Amino acid sequence: MSPHEAGAARRRRGLRVYCAAVLAWTVSFMTALVLLPPGAHTIATAHADASSVTVAGPPVWIPATQTTGAKGSVTVSQTENLVDQMVHVSWTGFTPSTHGSFVVFGNSNGGNWNAVGYPVVVYECRGTDPKITDCYGGFHYGQDPTAGFQLPSESAGLQAPDFPSNVVAAVTRGDGTGSADIEMYTASQSPTMGCDATHQCSIVVEPNYGGDALGFSTEDGSADCTYHDGDTGLSGAATGAEYETVGASGFEDGEQCAWNQRTVVPVSFAPVPAACPASATDVAAEGMPMLDRALTQWVVGSCLAGVDPVTVQYSSDLTEPEARADFLQGRAGADVAFTSLPASPTAASARPYTYVPLGNTGIAIAFFVDDPKTHLPITSMKLNARLVAKLLTQSYDYENFVGAKSDTASVAGNPGCLFKDPEFIALNPTNNAFTWPTCAAQDGSEPIVAGGQSDLVRELTTWIMSDPDASAFLSGKPDQWGMHVDSFYKTSVYPYPIDSFVAQDASGPPVDPGTGLPYDPQGTHRDYNRLKGFEWNPIQAGLDAVARSLVLQTPTCILQNYEAPAGHAKCGPQNLGSRSLIAIMDSGRAAAFSFPTAALANGTGAYVTPTAPGMASAALDYVTDPKTGTQSLPWGVGHTGYAGDTAAYPLTVPNYAMAPTSGVSAAKATDIAEFLTAVTDSRSGQLPGNQPGQLAPGYVGVTPAQAQQAGAAIAKIRAGAAPGGAPTTVTATGPVTGQPATSGNVVVTPVTTTKNGTASVSYITSTIGSGDAGANGGTGSGGSGSSSKGAAGPAGSGGPTHSLSGSTAAAALGSVSADTAGFGRLILPILLIVGLVLVAAGPAALLLTTGAAGAKLRSLWPNSARRFGR
Structure with a gap:
């Protein structure tokens, strides 16, 4: 060789x-x-919908030459598996609009709205080949389809008999492109349209390219869509998006020419809970409105499963505190309770239970804010905890104005609204690219929020209090620009964190701010001495109503002036192009409705929006409470994974199912276990998508640590249904004499396990606020990890924001501290x-x-x- x-x-x-x-x-x-268990190696992330469709549009009208050109195109962002959500519609190659930059369909108030030439209207319509009478919110909806456009004025309520009108009007830019977002109503919102899994509907895009639809140029008053001499005049059909003018024929036929240029895109809808077969309910569940969009898909997927479906009756209108109370009391409608925070340690439980992680959601701050000069929407905003605290405490002086003779003492000297706050301006410079709104309207930027006790409010206000600047502001310390908290909200009289939003300030100027004179008891200003009470009114109808108010661009304020005999009316909707609205909701709704959301400051000072990557990163930073096994972000605690994670979205919260480990029938326990198994399976409930059984947009799946806990907890639920002896009960206990105890940053929790009457004790070791321990859910002895709800963190860290002795411990009477991971968690490392x-x-x-x-x-x-x- x-x-x-x-x-x-x-x-x-x-x-x-x-x-x-x-x-x-x-x-x-x-x-x-x-x-590793299913889902342990996968983290669900949102992705673009594969059912986006682009179709040919009408030939473009060229006003300069009075001819038509090439066909345009229309794109719809999602056409399959639709639910009640926003869909983005865009177009290219359309005739540019003239004489304005925005339009509002059906609204000619507050300006020359109908002076926009060549606008575009987007409808949701019944069927795949709709007539004008099938389009919701149109002036002909619900009338005789055989009459075409020869229809009289519509009857009251005929345009939108079920729900508010969702028709949208928009403009086309100079380059021929434009877009609009339209909410798609299912049969639940609009029974008259009836869009569901078995009844397709359509999106209709209707450009108004002019023509004489009203018959002004014809002897018999019939439409002549080839006649364009009057397109830009006051009587021209290409001017305005309302089509309300009654033509020479005496009918409302002004839309006929525009309808001739329509583009129709068929769309299909996902099954909703009403599609489930009528049968006895296997599992009754309630709680956590933040999770309801995910639960809707999971519930439908469960009931439509082919082999052995499980029917779940889910009540989303009950908040987490209500659901936990019902579950602990063993009420019939609460076989399972969905929650973010664990139950109170002082509450008695009718049965042992465990916490099953289902995934993670976020608390989002959504907004509609327009540039007052261009009337175009502003799509990015940064907020820190102190700015959010200012909004939630009515600390802006909305009622003060130049030349005012009197001011409201509780907020005297403060900026007139968020957009004039020096802190906000410093954080959100415009660099002359756009302009923030003025403070002209009293409803300015007061947030739209849900009333009633909820985990959303507790988590949000706990995050606020974990921030040193926000906490100091709430205690009464002005910021560096001199702004102070509304005196009615100082923590000395109204301590944060709170469980529900309740307006505290109903004060006002002592004399008429316009004249300086005493109030006329019969005048329109008679109630100005309580102006702050008109600013902010949390919505009691829940998170759906919060999202609906933002969709309809309607603040929750009440008008200041007293108008006899009705009194004070509610504030009306803001016009597109001059909006200044902020709303607090869950990330599932924000994603479904495509709301712009604020970037919030996390533990590193980085600003992150509630996207799937941001929430997934934060979920890996959770730390575990050894008393309950539940997790949370360690806000305000240094030397943790979250404190160094620049990618983490700060208002990420876990989703849990409280489920019984005994005390229910074997069949019930099996059904609960089967449903939760499907929800936590990486091949179904944790797989992102819009199909029944999948993880809805706006949520992220379980982390490996959560998957480990879910698998162990579900096994314990199944064990409760198995024959052959009493179920295993795991209870977090206090220190045991002669055994390891808590020392410094190390917490040792004895856990007593009783099986068939025989008790044994093991120990869970957790490290709090030291190094990066627990950054990924914990890897201490026994696998519990560090806790954000535990003992004090390092000196100067500001301390923890959740207390081990507070609402985080397991409920009494044999309730379950959520199962902790054992050796299985160590396999992958x-x-x-x-x-x-x-x-x-x-x-x-x-x-x-x-x-x-x-x-x-x-x-x-x-x-x-x-x-x-x-």
Whole structure:
């Protein structure tokens, strides 16, 4: 064998050693993935919908030459598996609009709205080949389809008999492009349209390219859509989006020419709970409105499962505190309670239970804010905890104005609204690219929020209080620009965190701010001495009503002036192009309705929006309360994974199901376990998508630590249904004499496990506020991890924001501290280390089989030739 051939043989042997190492690493890694529970190696993220459709539009009208050109195009962002959500519609190659930059369909108040030439109208319509009488919110909706446009004025309520009108009017830019967002109503919102899984509907895009629809140019008053001489005049059909003018025929036929240019895009809808077969309910569940859009898909997927469906009756109108109370009392409608926070330790429980992680959601601050100069929407905004605190405490002086003779003492000297706050301006510079709104309207930027007790409010206000600047502001310390908290909200009289939003300030100027004189008891200003009470009114109808108010651009304020005999009317909707609205809701609704959302400051000072990557990153930073097994972000605690995570969205919260481990029938326990298994399975409930059974947009799936806990908890639920003895009950207990105890940053929690009457004690060790322990859900002895709801953090950290002795401990009477992970959690890290060693060994082996370096090393080891196969 030649030296060259011998060298090649040696290299091949070395390569085989390296390949063997890589193969061993691959096998090890894949084994880890197989051994981990479903979903442990996947984190659900949102993705673009694959059902987006682009179709040809009408030929463009060219006013300058009075001719038509090439066809335009229309794109609809999603056309399948629609629910009650917003859909983005865009177009290219359309005639640019003139004489204005925005329009509002059906609204000619507050300006010359109908002076916009060549607007575009977007409808949701019944069927895939709709007539004008099938389009919701149109002036002909619900009338005789055989009459075409020869229809009289519509009857009251005929345009939108079920729900508010969702028709949208928009403009086309100078380059021929434009867009609009339209809410798609299902049969639940509009029974008269009836759009559901078995009844398709359509999106109709209708450009108004002019023509004489009203018959002004014809002797018999019939439409002539080829006549364009009057397009830009006051009587021209291409002017305005309302089509209300009654033509010479005496009918409302002004839309006929525009309808001739329509583009129709058929759309289909996902099944809704009403599509489930009528049968006895297997599982009754309630709670966590923040989770309801995900639960709707899960519930429908469960009932439509082919082999052995589980029917779940879910009540989303009950908040988490109500659901936890019903569950602990064992009420019939609460077999399962959905929650973000754990139950109170002082509440008695009718049965043992466990917490099953289902995924994660976010608390979002959505907004509609328009540039007052261009009337275009502003799509980005940064807020920190102190700015959010200012909004929620009515601390802006909306009622003060230039030349005012009197001011409201509780907010005197403060900026007139968020957009004039120096802190907000410093955080959100415009760089002359756009302009923030003025403070002209009293409803300015007071947030639209849901009333009633909820975990959303508790989590949000806890986050606020974890911030040193926000906490100091609420205590009465002005910010560096001199703004102070509304005196009615100082924590000395109204301590944060809170469970529900309740307006505290109903004061006002002592005398008429316009004249400086005492109030006329019969005048329109008679109630100005309580102006602050008109500013802000939390909505009692829940998060759906919050989203609906934002969709309809309607603030929750009440008009200041008293108008006899009705009194004070509610504030009306703001006009598109001059909006200044902010609303607080969950990320599921924000995603479904495509609301712009504010970027919030996280533990590193980075500003992050509630996207899937941001929430997924934050979920990996959760720390675990050893008393309950529930997780949360360690707001305000240093030396944690969250404190160094620039990508984390700060208002990310976990979703749990409180489920019984005994005390229900075997059939009920099995149904609960089957439903939760499907929800937490990476192949179904954790798979992002719009189909029944999948994870809805706006949520992210369980982390590996959560998947481990979910698997153990579901196994315990199943064990409660198994024959052959009493179920296993796990209860977090206090310190045991002579056994390990809490010391410094180390918390040791004894856990008593009783099976068939025999008790044994094990210990969960957790590290709080030290290094990066627990950054990914915890890897301490017993696998619990550090806790944001535990003992004090390091000096100067501001301390924890959730107390172990507060509402985080497990309920009494044999209730369950959520199952903690054991050795299974260590499988992947161990195998990763082994794999890295093998990867390193491969190249090393190759190095030692050839070359001068290998020869020198082998000379130091007499048996190296034999050991390396030579």
